Structure formats: C-alpha cells, structure tokens
Amino acid sequence: MALNLNRVDMPNRDPDARNKDFIEVAEGYNVDMAAEEASRCLNCKKPLCRSGCPVNIDIPRFINQVTKKDYDAAYYTLKEFSLLPAVCGRVCPQEHQCEGACILNPKGAAIGIGRLERYVADKFRESGKEEVLQKAPDTGKKVAVLGGGPAGLACAYDLAKLGHSVTIYEALHTLGGVLMYGIPEFRLPKNIVNKEIENIEKLGVKIELNSVAGRVNTVEKLMKEDGFDAVFIGTGAGLPYFLNIPGENLNEVYSANEFLTRVNLMKAYKFPEYDTPVFVGEKVAVVGAGNVAMDAARTAKRLGAKDVYIVYRRSKDEVPARLEELEHAEEEGVKLQLLTSPIEVIGDENGHVTALRCVSYELGEPDEGGRRKPVEIPNSEFDMPMDMVVMAIGQGPNPLLLETTKGLELNKRGNIVADDDGKTSIEGVFAGGDIVTGAATVILAMGAGKKTAQSIHDYLNNK
Amino acid sequence: MYKIMKKEILNPSVVLMDVYAPDIAKTCKAGQFIVLRIDEVGERIPLTIADFFPEEGLVRIVTQTVGYTSRKLMNMEQGDSFLDFIGPLGQESEIENYGTVLCVCGGLGIAPMYPIARELKKAGNKVITVVGARNKELLIWEDVLKEVSNEIYVTTDDGSYGRKGLVTDVSKEILEREKIDHAWAIGPVIMMKFTALLTKEYNVPTIVSMNPIMVDGTGMCGACRLEVDGKTKFACVDGPEFDGHKVNWDLSMRRMNIYKAKEEIALEKAIKGGF
Numbered sequence: 212m213a214l215n216l217n218r219v220d221m222p223n224r225d226p227d228a229r230n231k232d233f234i235e236v237a238e239g240y241n242v243d244m245a246a247e248e249a250s251r252c253l254n255c256k257k258p259l260c261r262s263g264c265p266v267n268i269d270i271p272r273f274i275n276q277v278t279k280k281d282y283d284a285a286y287y288t289l290k291e292f293s294l295l296p297a298v299c300g301r302v303c304p305q306e307h308q309c310e311g312a313c314i315l316n317p318k319g320a321a322i323g324i325g326r327l328e329r330y331v332a333d334k335f336r337e338s339g340k341e342e343v344l345q346k347a348p349d350t351g352k353k354v355a356v357l358g359g360g361p362a363g364l365a366c367a368y369d370l371a372k373l374g375h376s377v378t379i380y381e382a383l384h385t386l387g388g389v390l391m392y393g394i395p396e397f398r399l400p401k402n403i404v405n406k407e408i409e410n411i412e413k414l415g416v417k418i419e420l421n422s423v424a425g426r427v428n429t430v431e432k433l434m435k436e437d438g439f440d441a442v443f444i445g446t447g448a449g450l451p452y453f454l455n456i457p458g459e460n461l462n463e464v465y466s467a468n469e470f471l472t473r474v475n476l477m478k479a480y481k482f483p484e485y486d487t488p489v490f491v492g493e494k495v496a497v498v499g500a501g502n503v504a505m506d507a508a509r510t511a512k513r514l515g516a517k518d519v520y521i522v523y524r525r526s527k528d529e530v531p532a533r534l535e536e537l538e539h540a541e542e543e544g545v546k547l548q549l550l551t552s553p554i555e556v557i558g559d560e561n562g563h564v565t566a567l568r569c570v571s572y573e574l575g576e577p578d579e580g581g582r583r584k585p586v587e588i589p590n591s592e593f594d595m596p597m598d599m600v601v602m603a604i605g606q607g608p609n610p611l612l613l614e615t616t617k618g619l620e621l622n623k624r625g626n627i628v629a630d631d632d633g634k635t636s637i638e639g640v641f642a643g644g645d646i647v648t649g650a651a652t653v654i655l656a657m658g659a660g661k662k663t664a665q666s667i668h669d670y671l672n673n674k
Numbered sequence: 675m676y677k678i679m680k681k682e683i684l685n686p687s688v689v690l691m692d693v694y695a696p697d698i699a700k701t702c703k704a705g706q707f708i709v710l711r712i713d714e715v716g717e718r719i720p721l722t723i724a725d726f727f728p729e730e731g732l733v734r735i736v737t738q739t740v741g742y743t744s745r746k747l748m749n750m751e752q753g754d755s756f757l758d759f760i761g762p763l764g765q766e767s768e769i770e771n772y773g774t775v776l777c778v779c780g781g782l783g784i785a786p787m788y789p790i791a792r793e794l795k796k797a798g799n800k801v802i803t804v805v806g807a808r809n810k811e812l813l814i815w816e817d818v819l820k821e822v823s824n825e826i827y828v829t830t831d832d833g834s835y836g837r838k839g840l841v842t843d844v845s846k847e848i849l850e851r852e853k854i855d856h857a858w859a860i861g862p863v864i865m866m867k868f869t870a871l872l873t874k875e876y877n878v879p880t881i882v883s884m885n886p887i888m889v890d891g892t893g894m895c896g897a898c899r900l901e902v903d904g905k906t907k908f909a910c911v912d913g914p915e916f917d918g919h920k921v922n923w924d925l926s927m928r929r930m931n932i933y934k935a936k937e938e939i940a941l942e943k944a945i946k947g948g949f
C-alpha cells in the first residue's frame with residue numbers, strides 16, 4: 212500500500228466565535244476521520260513513536276485496535292500506560308514527544324497520535340460504560356500522597372491497584388492540580404478531568420480535600436503518628452514568579468496563576484452567577500510565551516479584552532508553548548510582541564496600570580545549546596499603553612510543605628532532590644512531578660507518579 | 675462539610691460562629707487564619723481564627739458584613755454547613771515574654787486580637803489593651819478581652835461609650851506614661867497605619883496583621899502580595915503578621931480596592947435576591 216502522507220486535520224471551532232466563550236476549541240475526530248488517520252500508521256516493528264512517549268504507550272497496538280474498530284480494547288491499551296488519556300491526548304506537546312518521534316514526522320506526516328488517543332478516550336467515556344478496575348488483595352500498608360495533581364493521582368492510582376491503602380491530601384477544594392486551576396475550560400473541559408479521576412475514588416483511595424500539608428499535618432506526623440509506611444510528595448510548582456521590576460504590585464498586575472485560578476477554579480467567567488470576580492482590561496499584556504502565557508492571553512480575549520499582546524524576549528522560533536496553542540492564540544486575535552522585555556509597569560496616582568515600559572532585543576550569537584541569545588538594543592526604551600498586565604514567566608516550588616520537612620534535601624532552585632525512582636533524602640519519603648523537575652508537563656508528572664508507585668511498592672515489600 | 679455548631683450575633687453587622695473542624699482546631703495557633711467557601715458558587719474568603727477548642731473540635735470565627743459573601747455568611751444558621759474550610763494558614767504570632775505589651779485593636783480587629791492577647795498574658799507579659807469602635811453599639815467583646823488584659827481602655831469615635839476619640843489618642847498617652855516593650859495593632863488598615871506611625875516615634879517594635887485580598891491562601895496565586903521593607907511578600911504564607919514599621923501602607927490600601935466595581939455588582943445581586 213502506498214504511503215499516505217495526508218494528516219487528517221482535527222476540526223476546530225471558528226476563531227471568531229470561540230474567542231468569546233469557554234466551550235472547547237477542538238472538536239475532535241469523527242469516526243471516519245479516526246479510521247482514516249489510524250489507517251496511515253505503518254504499525255512499525257520498532258515503533259519510534261513509543262520512545263518519544265514519556266510513559267511508553269504501546270501506540271501501534273492501540274492504533275491497530277482503532278483500525279479494527281475495537282475501541283474498547285484500544286481504550287484499555289491506553290489505560291495500561293496512562294491514567295489520563297483524554298487529558299494527555301489534549302494537552303501533551305505531541306510534536307516534541309510521540310508525534311515528533313514518529314517515523315513519518317520527517318516527511319511532515321506524523322500520525323496524529325494525540326488526536327487518536329483523545330478520540331478513543333472520549334468514545335469510551337461517552338459510551339457510558341463502566342471501566343473494569345482490577346485491584347490486588349489488601350497489603351495492609353498505608354501510603355500518604357501529598358498533592359492531587361497528575362503526579363499524585365497517577366501514584367495513588369497505581370498504589371491502590373497494587374493493594375495498598377492510599378490517602379490523598381490536597382490543599383485545594385478539588386483534585387486535579389493544574390488541570391483544574393490552570394489549564395482553561397476551552398482547552399480541557401473540567402467534566403472530562405473529573406470523569407478521568409473518578410476511578411481513583413472507585414479504587415477506594417481516600418481523599419482529604421482542603422488539607423494543606425505542612426500546616427495541618429507534616430510528613431513527620433503522618434509517618435510517626437498516623438501510621439503511614441511511606442509518603443509521596445507531588446505538590447507541584449505552584450509558586451508564581453515575578454520579574455521584580457518597579458510597578459509590579461500595581462492593582463491590575465496579576466500572576467497568571469491568580470488570573471487563571473479565578474477564572475478556571477472559581478469560575479469567574481460566570482460572574483456574577485459565581486461569586487468570584489476577576490478584572491479584565493481593554494489592553495492586556497501577557498509577559499512570557501509558554502503554555503501558561505497562551506492560556507492567560509486567550510482567557511483575557513474571551514473575557515472581553517480588545518487587544519491582547521504576548522510580550523516575549525526571544526523570537527517566534529523559540530516560543531516554548533505547544534505549537535497548537537500558539538496557532539490557536541494567533542487565530543483568535545492575540546498579538547505577538549516579540550524581542551521585547553518589560554522593565555517597568557507604569558501606573559497613575561491611584562495605582563492603576565497605564566502602560567508597560569519595555570526595551571527591544573535582537574538575537575545575538577548562539578549559546579552552547581544553539582539558541583540565539585537575545586541582547587538588549589541600547590536606548591530602545593518604549594511604552595506600550597496597557598490597563599492590565601499578566602506575569603506568566605514561570606513558577607517555582609511552593610515552600611510551604613518543604614520548610615516544615617526536616618532533612619529533605621532540596622536543590623538550588625528549591626526543588627526536591629529525588630533519584631530516578633523518586634527516592635528522596637528521607638527514608639520512606641518519595642517525590643515526583645513538577646516539585647522535582649520544576650514546571651514541566653502533565654505526562655512527565657504522571658509518568659513520574661507511576662514510576663514512583665512501583666518503587667514505593669518495592670520499598671514496602673522489602674520493609 | 676463543616677458544620678456551624680453555634681451562631682451568635684454580636685452586633686447588627688458582626689456574627690460569631692463556632693465551626694466543627696477538628697483537624698484545624700487541634701493544630702492551629704494564635705495569629706493564623708482559615709479560608710472558607712460557603713457553597714459551590716462561593717468565593718474563597720479568609721477569616722482570622724478568633725479562638726479554638728481542640729477538645730470539642732471547634733474553630734471560632736467572627737465575621738463583619740462588608741460585602742456579598744460576608745452577608746451570605748451572616749444569613750447562615752446553626753446546623754448549616756460550609757462546603758470548604760481550610761486551615762490553619764499563615765504563620766503563628768511570635769509569642770514570648772517581652773515585658774509590657776500594648777495591644778491596639780479596632781473594629782473587627784478585636785476578635786483576632788483575643789487569642790494573641792491571651793497567649794501574651796500566659797507568657798508572662800503585662801498586657802495593656804486599647805479597643806476602639808465607631809460607637810457603643812458596634813463595640814464587641816470588651817468583657818472577653820478584659821479577662822486577658824491587665825488594663826483595658828475603650829474609645830468610641832462619637833463618645834457614646836468609654837473615651838471619645840481614636841485608639842491612637844489613648845495609645846499615645848500610654849506610650850508617654852510608661853515603657854512599652856512591644857505592640858500589636860489589628861484592625862482597619864488606616865488604624866494600623868497610624869498606630870504603627872505612632873509607635874515608631876517611641877521605638878516600640880509593632881506587629882500588624884494584614885488582610886489583603888486572597889484567593890487560595892497557600893502561596894499559589896500572589897493576589898495577597900504586599901511590600902515590606904521594599905520587598906514583595908505573600909501575606910498568606912509570609913504573614914499575615916508583619917513589622918508595622920516596614921509595611922508599604924499606601925500600596926496595601928490601593929490593592930484593597932481592585933474589585934470595588936465588581937463587588938458592587940455582587941452586592942446588587944444579593945439585594946435583588948432578597949438579603
């Protein structure tokens with residue numbers, strides 16, 4: 212059969228309609244599209260795609276099951292490797308992972324693995340079928356999981372399947388971590404996240420919400436007083452960074468976390484039906500160009516901002532966001548202000564933002580990594596009139612739990628030092644996800660949670 | 675769900691509630707706060723822990739009606755429950771034997787001052803308390819504070835009870851009269867600002883309890899940031915107590931007004947909705 216190099220596009224809603232509401236942008240494949248895309252897969256003997264997936268999903272197998280229309284089997288194949296296929300199919304940076312590694316990628320025709328994954332997971336969920344869950348007999352061992360984001364959830368899920376008694380302690384009033392408070396509804400509908408994490412409860416995992424580890428309990432207390440045999444820390448990278456430039460504490464300067472939390476977790480986009488308000492300006496600058504920045508920019512647009520700018524120090528080639536998010540943002544009318552870096556937020560006498568003072572950059576010599584370093588152009592200062600600024604320049608580890616955990620080794624940036632198996636400097640205490648790696652991706656966090664579950668299992672068996 | 679075990683109206687705009695939250699009651703300390711959410715559509719609002727009863731598993735909160743959510747809270751009854759109740763948050767007060775401590779509180783600051791004054795007294799301090807209210811009707815907890823103070827002075831703005839005037843007037847007299855080793859000021863920002871300015875003249879180290887707008891209360895959003903000694907701090911994890919001589923007061927006052935327009939919309943909804 213001749214190679215089919217035509218990737219089947221996934222339909223998206225019209226940019227001019229979707230940039231006014233919070234309904235999901237991507238519409239997903241229909242049955243024919245999925246069949247056609249799946250039929251392009253070469254079912255490689257040595258599938259390169261698998262090596263690109265951080266959890267090593269057996270991609271040719273599930274795609275083959277799609278071609279045979281055996282969708283349930285395809286779903287269970289995905290679930291062998293991933294707790295959250297409907298989530299990862301939507302938010303993985305596939306172009307750098309599975310699809311980037313696909314043998315057809317050099318021809319510009321990588322299989323739409325994420326899209327198929329999403330299709331299979333959605334189809335199963337929409338069928339209303341109950342997932343068959345298997346659980347090993349009770350081991351009598353207790354594990355505490357701190358933080359209910361992708362890392363903690365994946366770890367809890369696997370440990371529960373292995374027969375351990377697991378309790379998740381989550382600081383917020385809902386599970387999901389960034390999936391619930393960070394990534395917006397129009398990219399990742401919250402009912403899908405909730406459905407994917409339902410199985411955790413079905414497996415008998417105890418869930419303590421509103422429980423801030425480091426305040427209401429400590430690692431030491433959990434192990435010494437509450438009888439936990441091991442603890443997994445998956446508290447993420449939730450501490451927003453600021454630039455430390457003058458004017459950054461003016462009223463309409465938000466961290467992306469605050470802006471997105473108000474809108475997603477607290478549903479401020481439905482104010483006043485929901486009680487939490489959020490401010491949105493007419494002219495909004497979002498500083499940074501990662502996924503977080505794209506989400507903030509597109510959210511501001513949806514809440515009625517007229518002009519939204521992504522202000523970024525480097526050029527378009529270096530934009531760290533997923534390609535799809537950048538494209539979608541531009542389609543929706545978000546403007547890119549590249550090679551530009553803010554030096555001050557200007558405000559009026561009442562503390563309201565009036566402008567963002569910036570300097571221009573140009574690309575200099577490539578650094579060791581081959582990336583061309585941006586250098587400031589002398590005397591290039593200029594003001595962009597703005598009435599709101601969102602800082603999306605990264606997040607670090609939240610120190611709240613870490614400072615109350617004696618003997619836990621941290622690196623320079625304040626992240627937990629853990630080996631490949633998630634072991635930390637304290638016996639019986641493991642860690643994984645953003646709290647170890649710094650802000651990364653859903654699938655890496657999930658993969659770390661999964662891998663560490665196995666290592667905790669081994670530890671408990673040998674204890 | 676966190677059940678309201680007791681509700682007591684302290685004055686027309688201030689309500690006391692004891693909430694069943696045993697984990698918090700067991701671990702909290704004076705100076706810390708909780709965040710609560712009334713229902714599924716509710717806002718997360720921070721409230722100081724006004725007292726706690728580990729044996730009964732109760733946490734006491736005292737709330738003043740200022741806007742939509744506090745109004746909604748005022749209308750809840752004994753036996754009703756909050757959907758979410760999170761804590762203890764923030765750093766505890768640094769209680770030690772300083773010598774003589776001046777505790778200045780105004781308006782709603784009276785409630786959070788109580789456990790702090792009590793602990794200060796227990797630690798061996800001489801506690802001099804100055805309480806201010808707009809008028810006699812709005813004054814709460816004079817008797818409660820009296821129990822944990824060596825001396826107590828009351829001022830009202832209109833002179834309807836105690837001394838006519840501001841807490842700073844009486845505080846100044848005390849500072850003139852005797853050596854004060856440490857001070858606490860809790861209340862409206864403007865009152866804390868002027869108390870801190872006053873104690874600075876006498877070189878008395880002064881702790882204030884800041885109440886900026888918050889969302890999560892765990893250091894995740896940065897809404898609560900303020901400037902202390904020129905550096906940005908997050909009130910929910912670094913505070914809420916700070917050195918009153920180093921707080922950038924004007925910035926804090928401006929940041930309180932971010933949602934003024936929106937708050938009015940919410941309030942309108944409340945009034946139309948019948949409460």
Ligand SMILES: Cc1cc2nc3c(=O)[nH]c(=O)nc-3n(C[C@H](O)[C@H](O)[C@H](O)COP(=O)(O)OP(=O)(O)OC[C@H]3O[C@@H](n4cnc5c(N)ncnc54)[C@H](O)[C@@H]3O)c2cc1C
Pocket residue numbers: 302303304357358359360361362363380381382383386387388389390393394422423424425445446447448449471502503504506533609611612643644645646650651652653654656657
């Ligand atoms: C806006 C935004 C967009 C993103 N977009 C993408 C994307 O498109 N694709 C992608 O792959 N990745 C994306 N990411 C990154 C991805 O979401 C994270 O890498 C991933 O969620 C990390 O998972 P985690 O479990 O380590 O941490 P988190 O998801 O941060 O979860 C940590 C959990 O721990 C809880 N917690 C923290 N402290 C405590 C405590 N003391 N006690 C109890 N609980 C605590 C938190 O409340 C949270 O629920 C995005 C991130 C953001 C912020």
Ligand SMILES: Cc1cc2nc3c(=O)[nH]c(=O)nc-3n(C[C@H](O)[C@H](O)[C@H](O)COP(=O)(O)OP(=O)(O)OC[C@H]3O[C@@H](n4cnc5c(N)ncnc54)[C@H](O)[C@@H]3O)c2cc1C
Pocket residue numbers: 707718719720721722723736737738739740741742743744745782785786884885886887888889914930931934937938
């Ligand atoms: C650490 C801390 C401790 C506090 N302790 C108490 C207490 O013991 N008793 C008490 O009555 N009040 C306390 N407050 C203030 C209380 O949280 C606010 O009055 C309440 O959130 C107002 O909500 P609202 O919807 O009724 O009013 P709104 O109409 O929303 O607002 C009225 C004013 O309240 C402030 N406010 C609004 N939302 C918040 C928020 N999420 N966080 C903080 N302030 C906000 C703003 O300055 C606003 O202008 C405390 C605040 C903090 C930060």
Ligand code: SF4
Pocket residue numbers: 263264265266267268270293299300303305308309310324325328654
């Ligand atoms: S989990 Fe992510 S990286 Fe792995 S196959 Fe699915 S989309 Fe690709």
Ligand code: SF4
Pocket residue numbers: 251252253254255258259260261270271312313314315322324
């Ligand atoms: S590398 Fe590409 S073509 Fe080969 S099995 Fe994987 S997805 Fe299919």
Ligand code: FES
Pocket residue numbers: 887888889890891892893894895896897898899908909910911
């Ligand atoms: S309230 Fe969010 S960081 Fe303090």
